[in-house]
Amino acid sequence: MKNEYDVVVVGAGPGGSMAAKNAAQRGLDVLLIEKRQEIGDPVRCAEGVSKVWLKKFIEPDPRWISAELKGSRIFSPDGTMIEMAEEIAGAEVGYVLERKIFDRALAYESAKAGAEVMVKTRATDLIIEDGFVKGVKVMHLGETYDIRAKLVIGADGVESKVGRWAGIDTSLRPDDIETCAQYLMSGTGLDQDFCHFYLGNEIAPAGYIWVFPKGQGLANVGIGILGSRSGKKHAIDYLDEFVKNKFPKAKILEIDVGGVPVSGSIERTIANGLILVGDAARQSDPITGGGIVNAMETGRIAGEVAYNAISRRDLSTNTLQEYEKRWRAKIGLDIDNSLIVKNTFITFTDREINALAHSLKGVNFTTMSLLDLLYALFKANKKILWDLRVIFKNVIKYDMDFER
Amino acid sequence: MVTINVNRFKCGYCGACVGVCPFAALELVETWIEVSKECTSCGICAKICPVRAIEVER
Numbered sequence: 001m002k003n004e005y006d007v008v009v010v011g012a013g014p015g016g017s018m019a020a021k022n023a024a025q026r027g028l029d030v031l032l033i034e035k036r037q038e039i040g041d042p043v044r045c046a047e048g049v050s051k052v053w054l055k056k057f058i059e060p061d062p063r064w065i066s067a068e069l070k071g072s073r074i075f076s077p078d079g080t081m082i083e084m085a086e087e088i089a090g091a092e093v094g095y096v097l098e099r100k101i102f103d104r105a106l107a108y109e110s111a112k113a114g115a116e117v118m119v120k121t122r123a124t125d126l127i128i129e130d131g132f133v134k135g136v137k138v139m140h141l142g143e144t145y146d147i148r149a150k151l152v153i154g155a156d157g158v159e160s161k162v163g164r165w166a167g168i169d170t171s172l173r174p175d176d177i178e179t180c181a182q183y184l185m186s187g188t189g190l191d192q193d194f195c196h197f198y199l200g201n202e203i204a205p206a207g208y209i210w211v212f213p214k215g216q217g218l219a220n221v222g223i224g225i226l227g228s229r230s231g232k233k234h235a236i237d238y239l240d241e242f243v244k245n246k247f248p249k250a251k252i253l254e255i256d257v258g259g260v261p262v263s264g265s266i267e268r269t270i271a272n273g274l275i276l277v278g279d280a281a282r283q284s285d286p287i288t289g290g291g292i293v294n295a296m297e298t299g300r301i302a303g304e305v306a307y308n309a310i311s312r313r314d315l316s317t318n319t320l321q322e323y324e325k326r327w328r329a330k331i332g333l334d335i336d337n338s339l340i341v342k343n344t345f346i347t348f349t350d351r352e353i354n355a356l357a358h359s360l361k362g363v364n365f366t367t368m369s370l371l372d373l374l375y376a377l378f379k380a381n382k383k384i385l386w387d388l389r390v391i392f393k394n395v396i397k398y399d400m401d402f403e404r
Numbered sequence: 405m406v407t408i409n410v411n412r413f414k415c416g417y418c419g420a421c422v423g424v425c426p427f428a429a430l431e432l433v434e435t436w437i438e439v440s441k442e443c444t445s446c447g448i449c450a451k452i453c454p455v456r457a458i459e460v461e462r
Contacts, residue, residue, distance in 0.1 A: 035432075035433070035434060036434060037434065042416070042417070042418075044418050044419075120434070122433065122434075157419065158418075158419055158420060158422075158423040159419030159420075159422035159423050159430075159431075159432050160423070161422075161428065161431070164428050170423075171423070171424065171425065171426050171428070172423045172424045173424070174424060174448060174451060174452055176424075177420060177423060177424055177452060179420055179452045179453070179454045180420075180454055181416075181454045181455060227424065227451070227452040230451055230452050230453075230454075231451045234453060234454060234455065234456045235454035235455070236454055236455045236456065237456070255416065256416070257416035257418040257420070257454040257455055258416075258418040258419075258420060258454070259418060259419065259420025259421075259423050259424070259452070259454070261423065
């Protein structure tokens with residue numbers, strides 16, 4: 001570890017590693033720090049990811065793919081099933097990852113690109129001079145060090161402090177977070193080609209239960225509930241109830257817990273000398289909770305913008321605005337739309353969820369796209385889903401024009 | 405001093421509590437949660453903890 005770098009990246013999850021890799025590839029002197037002693041462990045994720053999206057960032061490697069998915073099955077409270085599967089037989093549309101291997105592989109990519117990686121190294125504060133972030137204070141094995149940097153990239157996850165230290169309010173209200181618990185289980189007996197989702201306020205208030213195959217008969221069985229609905233009973237209590245009823249003979253091989261930001265986009269993700277990426281920037285999807293590919297996308301943009309800004313010797317928000325613009329253009333609208341869906345979804349009673357599921361009887365889904373599902377629901381239930389119309393405004397306009 | 409008590413035998417050190425603390429009083433340090441004097445015992449962390457590991461001391 002030196003005492004000065006071009007870029008210091010805080011946090012070696014998918015977002016941080018992508019940022020470090022892309023900055024280092026362009027010749028910048030990069031340090032990637034991770035507070036844990038093992039990158040990727042403990043897991044705090046259901047590990048599902050879209051195949052198409054992932055391939056934009058990294059060539060899939062069997063070492064970190066646990067299972068491939070052909071489709072999803074969604075169950076309403078009364079057990080009505082909606083199945084969404086790829087039309088072409090055998091086409092896999094999603095992966096369930098082994099995050100412990102995946103995250104480490106991504107960090108290794110950044111190391112191969114020239115970044116220095118340090119584990120068991122925790123940022124404890126920012127160095128701020130004349131209104132600019134100028135580096136980080138870190139603790140490594142009990143000793144504190146000042147590390148100066150032209151730019152700091154905060155990829156420090158749901159518990160992010162880096163943004164707060166720079167005056168960006170990233171604190172989450174209880175209804176801005178899904179509080180999650182998951183067991184890795186054997187013996188669920190569910191089809192290994194599908195991910196399963198269970199909805200209902202009794203079993204998962206303002207959230208859902210997922211069962212994602214992990215290969216060889218294993219599955220991630222997990223739950224996320226909205227923080228504002230937690231308290232009397234917590235995520236782990238709901239999970240235990242579900243498992244007891246649904247998989248009484250299944251065995252628990254691992255426990256994972258975590259919080260997923262579902263606040264939607266925050267006002268700004270940059271400060272002078274600072275960029276936030278991934279969960280730290282609250283860029284996870286408010287309806288699915290998925291955050292891996294969004295973090296990789298924004299991490300990549302952050303690495304590129306780091307190079308551009310440092311080349312211009314201007315680390316002010318004027319220059320870093322490029323990051324803000326580019327990431328919002330890429331995923332901002334999707335996040336905004338998902339927030340609208342989330343805000344509608346969390347108000348539904350079980351009766352309404354059942355009615356929605358019933359309205360899709362006979363509808364044949366040939367994709368796993370959430371948007372396709374929502375549009376089919378919207379078309380059949382315009383009254384209760386009227387708030388979603390903005391998402392489909394272009395589609396609706398087309399439909400109406402067509403009808404006329 | 406009023407504060408919170410994190411049961412380290414239950415805690416899964418996921419950091420969810422850190423993310424919701426309005427006062428930035430919590431910190432996830434490797435495998436444990438540290439509570440600073442900024443804690444006001446507001447209880448939001450205890451409410452959202454996935455594994456019921458936090459109790460508010462009043």
